[in-house]
Amino acid sequence: MTSAVLPPGLAENPNLGRWVSFPAPGKVTISTGKVEIGQGVLTAMMQLAAEELDVAVARIAIQSGDTDLTPNEGFTAGSQSIQFGGVALRSACAEVRALFLRHAATVLGCATSELAVQDGGVLRNGTPTGQDYWTLATAVDLAAARATGSASPKPVADHTVVGRSAARLDLPAKVFGEAVFIHDMMLDGMWHARVVRQPGRGAKLASIDEAAIRRAARGPIEFVRHGDFLAIVGQQEAAVDAAGTAAPDHVTWQGVEPISSVQQEAAWLLQRPAIDRRVGAPEPHASPRNRQRHEATYTRGHLGHASIAPSCGLALYRDGHLTVWTHSQGVYPLRAALAQSLALDPAVISVRHVQGPGCYGHNGADDAAGDAAIIAARLPGRAIRVRWRRAEEFGFEPVSPAMVVKVAAVLDDAGRPADWTAEIWSGTHSARPGSGNLLGAEALPNPPPAPPPADVPDANGGGATRNADPLYDIPAKRIIHHLVPETPVRTSALRGLGAMPNVFAIESFLDELAERARQDPVQFRLAQLADPRARRVVERVARMAAWQAGLPAGTGRGRGIGFARYKNRAAYAAVVADLEVAETIRLLRIWCAADAGLVVNPDGAANQLEGGIIQSASWVLKEQVRFADGGVSSLDWDGYPVLRFSEVPEIEIEFVAADTDVPLGVGEATAGPTAAAIGNAVSHALGTRIRELPMTRERIMATLLAG
Amino acid sequence: MPQVDLSVNGRPVSVTASGETPLLDVLRNDLGLLGTRFGCGFEQCGCCLVLIDGAPEKSCTRPIESVAGKAVTTVEGLGTPARPHPLQQAFLDEQAGQCGYCLSGILITAKALLDRNPSPSRAEIAHALDGNICRCGAHNRILRAVAKAAARLRELGRR
Ligand code: FES
Ligand code: FES
Numbered sequence: 003m004t005s006a007v008l009p010p011g012l013a014e015n016p017n018l019g020r021w022v023s024f025p026a027p028g029k030v031t032i033s034t035g036k037v038e039i040g041q042g043v044l045t046a047m048m049q050l051a052a053e054e055l056d057v058a059v060a061r062i063a064i065q066s067g068d069t070d071l072t073p074n075e076g077f078t079a080g081s082q083s084i085q086f087g088g089v090a091l092r093s094a095c096a097e098v099r100a101l102f103l104r105h106a107a108t109v110l111g112c113a114t115s116e117l118a119v120q121d122g123g124v125l126r127n128g129t130p131t132g133q134d135y136w137t138l139a140t141a142v143d144l145a146a147a148r149a150t151g152s153a154s155p156k157p158v159a160d161h162t163v164v165g166r167s168a169a170r171l172d173l174p175a176k177v178f179g180e181a182v183f184i185h186d187m188m189l190d191g192m193w194h195a196r197v198v199r200q201p202g203r204g205a206k207l208a209s210i211d212e213a214a215i216r217r218a219a220r221g222p223i224e225f226v227r228h229g230d231f232l233a234i235v236g237q238q239e240a241a242v243d244a245a246g247t248a249a250p251d252h253v254t255w256q257g258v259e260p261i262s263s264v265q266q267e268a269a270w271l272l273q274r275p276a277i278d279r280r281v282g283a284p285e286p287h288a289s290p291r292n293r294q295r296h297e298a299t300y301t302r303g304h305l306g307h308a309s310i311a312p313s314c315g316l317a318l319y320r321d322g323h324l325t326v327w328t329h330s331q332g333v334y335p336l337r338a339a340l341a342q343s344l345a346l347d348p349a350v351i352s353v354r355h356v357q358g359p360g361c362y363g364h365n366g367a368d369d370a371a372g373d374a375a376i377i378a379a380r381l382p383g384r385a386i387r388v389r390w391r392r393a394e395e396f397g398f399e400p401v402s403p404a405m406v407v408k409v410a411a412v413l414d415d416a417g418r419p420a421d422w423t424a425e426i427w428s429g430t431h432s433a434r435p436g437s438g439n440l441l442g443a444e445a446l447p448n449p450p451p452a453p454p455p456a457d458v459p460d461a462n463g464g465g466a467t468r469n470a471d472p473l474y475d476i477p478a479k480r481i482i483h484h485l486v487p488e489t490p491v492r493t494s495a496l497r498g499l500g501a502m503p504n505v506f507a508i509e510s511f512l513d514e515l516a517e518r519a520r521q522d523p524v525q526f527r528l529a530q531l532a533d534p535r536a537r538r539v540v541e542r543v544a545r546m547a548a549w550q551a552g553l554p555a556g557t558g559r560g561r562g563i564g565f566a567r568y569k570n571r572a573a574y575a576a577v578v579a580d581l582e583v584a585e586t587i588r589l590l591r592i593w594c595a596a597d598a599g600l601v602v603n604p605d606g607a608a609n610q611l612e613g614g615i616i617q618s619a620s621w622v623l624k625e626q627v628r629f630a631d632g633g634v635s636s637l638d639w640d641g642y643p644v645l646r647f648s649e650v651p652e653i654e655i656e657f658v659a660a661d662t663d664v665p666l667g668v669g670e671a672t673a674g675p676t677a678a679a680i681g682n683a684v685s686h687a688l689g690t691r692i693r694e695l696p697m698t699r700e701r702i703m704a705t706l707l708a709g
Numbered sequence: 710m711p712q713v714d715l716s717v718n719g720r721p722v723s724v725t726a727s728g729e730t731p732l733l734d735v736l737r738n739d740l741g742l743l744g745t746r747f748g749c750g751f752e753q754c755g756c757c758l759v760l761i762d763g764a765p766e767k768s769c770t771r772p773i774e775s776v777a778g779k780a781v782t783t784v785e786g787l788g789t790p791a792r793p794h795p796l797q798q799a800f801l802d803e804q805a806g807q808c809g810y811c812l813s814g815i816l817i818t819a820k821a822l823l824d825r826n827p828s829p830s831r832a833e834i835a836h837a838l839d840g841n842i843c844r845c846g847a848h849n850r851i852l853r854a855v856a857k858a859a860a861r862l863r864e865l866g867r868r
Contacts, residue, residue, distance in 0.1 A: 039808065040808025040845055042807070169801065170806075173804065173806055173809060174790060176808075176809030176812050177809070177812060177816070178797060179742075179743070179745070179787075179813050180743075180744065181743040185743075186743040220727065221727075243734075308844060309844060310756065310808070310811050310842055311756065357808070358808070358810075359810040359844070360807055360845040362844075389747070392751065605804055609804065609807060610807075612847075614846070616846030617844070617846050638751060646839045646842070647836075647839050647843075647851075647852070648838075648839050650846075650848040
């Protein structure tokens with residue numbers, strides 16, 4: 003049999019035994035390299051497997067994110083878990099089912115076309131045959147079987163599990179307060195640890211007042227020092243925590259490069275050395291003089307992941323083997339980074355995923371695991387648990403870089419863009435582990451060199467350039483990307499990467515053009531949006547919100563729309579926001595229409611879309627990482643406020659049905675459109691536009707005073 | 710080290726700890742009650758909420774000596790999978806949560822709210838929960854779940 007095209011994840015891990023096994027009668031185990039980060043991915047994976055294998059969901063156990071057990075599928079990121087990981091698992095299950103049916107046909111002496119599977123049992127022309135996956139499993143060597151691409155997944159019309167809302171598998175344990183999070187893991191004889199952080203890369207430990215730290219601890223503690231890496235360990239967490247909180251005041255450093263509040267603003271990027279590149283249409287010939295032009299610049303400050311709890315990692319180094327427990331989004335890349343940092347063979351490292359607080363990207367999870375591993379390697383035989391302090395998570399996690407997006411367009415006679423240039427300044431959106439990049443490792447003797455500056459390649463959706471290419475029908479478009487390699491703090495991936503600032507810029511700019519052309523923003527968009535799926539979500543959300551053209555501007559009450567297709571290849575989403583602006587913005591209501599292709603778990607997908615809307619609203623209204631006194635100064639929830647319950651509006655979400663078996667990632671689809679819808683609504687309410695994020699009280703007041 | 714006697718989820722317990730040890734630390738590390746979560750350690754996020762004599766209190770900074778003789782209820786004390794509290798059932802019915810890390814504290818706040826106000830409006834529920842952070846954006850589901858539990862409790866009360 004020749005190999006048809008296999009989905010990428012399966013092509014890289016074609017061994018079927020890596021995905022599916024039948025460990026005991028009536029039981030199925032499936033494996034996925036993707037991990038649960040609160041997005042409900044394991045529930046959706048279970049649905050896909052139940053559908054293709056024709057077994058009840060209750061029979062299936064799932065293992066995920068374990069370098070000893072599961073396939074290497076890189077990171078759980080980029081809204082790709084279902085679009086790629088789920089599709090790979092689906093195909094693997096279809097292959098397994100086909101393989102078993104071929105064996106059953108041999109055993110029963112019939113044609114496979116006479117056979118079907120019902121909850122794991124083999125039927126022949128509708129009648130039980132006494133054979134099932136488990137009776138056949140002894141004869142089928144799954145471990146040796148490889149995917150061939152010959153079995154195709156079920157047609158959508160035959161789905162009975164996929165496409166129906168399923169309750170989250172992980173939720174009951176969380177509602178009953180069970181020990182499900184990595185923070186709740188208790189290993190035998192476990193030692194607690196806190197790290198005394200280097201204030202910046204290259205800082206040297208000058209002095210430690212151990213006596214003062216011991217006094218603060220009020221319990222037994224030990225110090226672990228290796229180069230400029232300093233940790234406090236002990237068996238009583240309260241003592242270790244008190245010592246860890248006090249320690250920064252009793253340690254001095256040399257070679258600290260302080261950062262200043264000037265660097266916190268996006269505009270600072272404009273003066274910095276950058277690596278420049280351009281993509282898209284060549285520069286236009288001098289445009290006819292009578293052509294109208296429009297230009298505007300949009301900015302956004304650094305954003306934190308601001309996970310609800312600080313990161314945690316556990317490690318045990320025993321008999322030459324290092325085991326690490328982590329809530330990282332990528333167990334294999336983390337293993338590679340640990341191997342490099344500790345000079346160990348990856349074969350002697352096992353990395354296991356355990357659930358953590360929602361991370362929305364590359365937060366401190368990998369670094370906390372790295373800290374635990376560094377300490378464990380120096381204290382063989384002791385299980386080490388590192389839990390970051392809240393201020394440490396705010397102050398030392400990688401943040402989403404500040405961005406400047408300048409859009410310039412030459413307009414046609416109808417006032418629509420005929421030539422479009424987006425110019426972007428940003429630090430990198432990608433400093434995930436894999437090639438070093440562990441914070442603790444920077445303090446070790448002979449630290450790994452700083453990774454060369456790079457952003458996510460365009461082929462993977464781009465970092466700062468993500469969604470910079472508008473989906474509208476514009477004859478000539480180009481992007482000029484200035485990657486600023488040196489940023490005041492570490493920057494890396496946060497939900498949507500550059501998509502939020504880019505979509506905010508594009509969609510704000512379109513509203514500005516619509517206003518110039520005296521056209522309704524919805525009609526103006528539709529007039530230059532050929533993609534039928536894009537049109538459908540814009541039309542649907544306008545209907546949901548009972549959109550009306552020509553509502554007066556500047557009344558204090560506003561309505562705005564925003565649209566994007568995430569990465570121009572994942573889910574489509576259009577959002578309308580209603581709000582009031584006085585000194586601050588009060589969100590009244592939000593509507594969203596999305597086309598996510600084949601939706602595996604509609605309720606789960608709606609939960610993701612809504613979470614993205616609320617998080618984006620929080621970014622737009624409130625969030626910015628602040629610098630002062632030499633470092634990050636937004637170190638608690640007062641300094642880094644997020645949207646609270648009474649500030650969250652009611653939200654309505656509808657899916658636009660799509661005739662396809664291709665699922666499109668949803669986790670990040672609403673971030674950009676929500677930011678844009680709010681921005682456009684604020685401008686409608688005020689009659690003047692704010693192009694800087696976040697739209698804090700100070701910014702609104704300044705705008706009102708200037709206007 | 711002094712001994713502190715208190716009641717946790719209806720059972721008398723006695724712990725030996727220095728008086729300023731946070732209640733949260735005692736619950737998690739000494740009593741093995743891991744449902745009450747650590748979020749910030751400075752009374753800003755609501756992850757660590759418990760009921761102390763029926764009132765919602767943050768346990769992350771609460772010295773153990775200050776709860777001597779008092780009754781503490783944690784999320785584990787609300788209900789079990791076999792006998793879920795109507796709030797827990799409503800959270801499952803509404804699929805109210807994403808990562809779920811915030812839920813223990815939110816359930817405790819909601820319990821205290823419904824004890825004093827059996828029919829809160831959406832705005833009243835939201836206001837009561839303003840001391841709890843949910844970073845995943847499960848707010849609306851949580852608000853619906855609390856309203857649903859309130860209705861259920863009223864129904865049970867009428868029987
Ligand atoms: S952990 Fe107590 S309020 Fe945050
Ligand atoms: S569900 Fe993750 S913080 Fe609320």
